[in-house]
Amino acid sequence: MKKILFFILILLSVNLKAQYTSNIEVLANEKWWGGATKWGSNMPYTISPVIDLRYDNFDNQTSPFLVSNKGRYIWSDSPFSYQFKDNNIYITSPEEQVKVNVAGSTLKEAYLAASKAFFPPSGELPPGIFFSKPQYNTWIELMYDQSQAGVLEYARNIIKNGLPPGVLMIDDNWQNYYGNFDFKKVTFPDPKNLIDELHTMGFKVMLWISPFVSPDSREFRSLKSKGYLIKRKGSDEPAMIQWWNGHSACYDLSNPKAYGYLLSTLKKLCEEYKVDGFKLDAGDAKMYREEEIDVYDGKSYGAYQSELWAKLGSEFPYNEYRACWKMGGQALVQRLHDKSYSWEDMQLLIPDMLAAGLLGHAYACPDMIGGGEYSSFLNIDSNSFDQQLIVRSCQIHAMMPMMQFSVAPWRILDKKHLDICVKFAKHHEMLGEYILSYAKKASETGEPIVRYMEYSFPDEGFEDCKDQFMLGDKYLVAPVLTSENSRSVKLPKGQWRDDEGKKYKGGKRYTFNNVPLERLPWFEKIK
Incomplete structure (x- = not known):
């Protein structure tokens, strides 16, 4: 004993x-x-x-x-x-x-x-269209019913309603099942023609993918035989990892052969259909717990597996991430986690974007305009729907490094509110060269594009300020964040001019009441 x-x-x-x-x-x-x-x-x-x-x-x-x-x-x-x-x-x-x-x-x-x-800057940055044009994601309009007809209708309505074409992301369920990277023929009868038409309209096209593999599929059996899947703890059998769409097997990216196999598969997909890149979803650290799984290299659990997923995306200039570990300074497009359709969550956009910048992620997008939770936009009652919230959300996006639509503004907004959103999408487009210039600087210096006031103006009492921000060195942006259409703004020392041409003495706080819905307050320092 x-x-x-x-x-x-x-x-x-x-x-x-x-x-x-x-x-x-x-x-x-x-x-x-x-x-x-x-x-x-x-x-x-x-x-x-x-x-x-x-x-x-x-x-x-x-x-x-x-x-x-x-x-x-x-x-x-x-x-x-x-x-x-x-x-x-x-x-x-x-x-x-x-x-x-x-x-x-x-x-x-x-x-x-x-x-x-x-986390030094790599010297590379995502393609310029990410910064100079809006992005569009089909998720909220099509959800799991992605189809060739639905994607084309969405794209055509973007142009029809006066919005600039940009990056278009086709979301989950374009493929036959997870781990398969062929278009579903029933809903995408001619994917090559679809991609060609979208390119002709001025869009770059990305596809949603994940590291998961549907169990008992052809791909599952092949990958299992090769040893390319994460295994169940203490077993030679693939682990079934729980995620928001159920339980699936998962690529083990710590295995160089598995990593190379998936990379070559995705590159072949790009070559065959002329797809520009991928929205690489999932990869969350919480899915890879050491007490539940075994990995090829014996150490890449949790955040490390997430890092490998991010490195895979860096092989493609057109990429987007929501979950990421480290990788600051790399040419990866990051997006904030899905926010709800609410004033409370809209108020999180600025502090979360500022936080992402201080982790080295300069090339970031503040979720989707109005929120990324699809349930908010089902069966909309136009009498109770808050169109003002969509406009104010759009204004925040307009002076961020990137902006992304998903819910179709022409479906949920009347003409007055739609016209304001179109105006600010074009405002973002007008700022494209300016934003791109700071993206290039970020690739050389590592500096965030969206900056805390404390970062830009130390020792001026901005330590706790997180509802206004600097876009590069030039613009102090103070969006309206409540339904009351008012806000307080603190200006740094010096002389400032606002978006309407009015001048202010810095080092003071100003309150703006009854800010029109058409206005996004921003300030520029007078030299």
């Missing part, structure tokens, strides 16, 4: 991983940001729960990076958990001792130092 207990203790000691802990005191007047995009509305942090970056990606981008306005930052090459509590940051890592680095005395200086050292 004693020998059995002895061997059990030995086995436990082998399997138990060391835990490195760090307690970092927050300095006087110090504020901290980073870690997870979806925590943007809680930044700068004061109190937080324990946030485990290995498995908690909160449906969006995460990175092992925290940064302060006192020139300090925290970086680790591996996921750690952190908590803000009692004026301390409590950090636990299973792989290394996490320490504080000092670089200058401001948020900008600390960010740029960390970016240069740990």
Whole structure:
């Protein structure tokens, strides 16, 4: 009996991983940001729960990076958990001792130092059309009923209603099943002609894909025989991973042969149909738990598998991600997690976009205009539907690096509100060269395109400001965020001019009441 207990203790000691802990005191007047995009509305942090970056990606981008306005930052090459509590940051890592680095005395200086050292810009950026034209996603209009006829009708109505053509994403269920990358012939009888026609109309075309494989399909059997699928813990059988569409097998991208096989399959798809790229969905860290699965390299669990999924997308200039681990500074298009159709969720767009920028994701899009949750737009009652919310959401998008429509504005809006959305889509198009110039700078310097006020104007009292932002160096943007059509704006020191040509003395706060629905307040510093 004693020998059995002895061997059990030995086995436990082998399997138990060391835990490195760090307690970092927050300095006087110090504020901290980073870690997870979806925590943007809680930044700068004061109190937080324990946030485990290995498995908690909160449906969006995460990175092992925290940064302060006192020139300090925290970086680790591996996921750690952190908590803000009692004026301390409590950090636990299973792989290394996490320490504080000092670089200058401001948020900008600390960010740029960390970016240069740990997630340097690649020198590449996504194609210019992402920044200069709107994006369109067929999800809310077609949901799981994607079809050639439906996609063409959607695209034609974009042009018919005066919106500029841009990137068009055909969403889930264009394919026969998961893991299969052939168009469903019943609903897409002539996909080559579809793609050709969309290109002729001025669109670039992307397809929704995921790393999942439908069980007991032809592809499943082939991939299983090759050993290309994630396995169930302690078994040679493929794991059935739970996600929002049920349970599926999943590519094991830690296997170089599986990675190469999927990459070549997707490239063949692009060659055959002239598809421009992919919306790479899923890949969430929470789906790859070590206690449930085995992977080829024995270490790529949680966030690491998510990182591999992101690296796959970097092989295609036209890409889009919602879940991502690290990869800051790379030419990846990021989108915020689906927001609900509500004023409360619309108010999350600015803080979450700002948070994404501070994780190194300059090329980002604030979800879909009006929200990405399709149930909000089913069986719409025009008498109760808040068209004002759609317009204000569109205005936020118009002065972001990217803007994306999904719900068809011509279906849910009357002519007055539709015309305003078209106006701001064209406003974004007009800003295209300016935004693209900052995207190019981001590819060289790593700087965000959308910036915290504290980032651009340190020591001017903007530490807690997250409802206005700088678009590059020129534009201070202060969208209306409530149904009351009013807002308060704090201007940095100096002289400023607003979108109507009125001048203001900086270093003061101004309240704007009864802001017309046609107006998006922005300010430019007078040199």
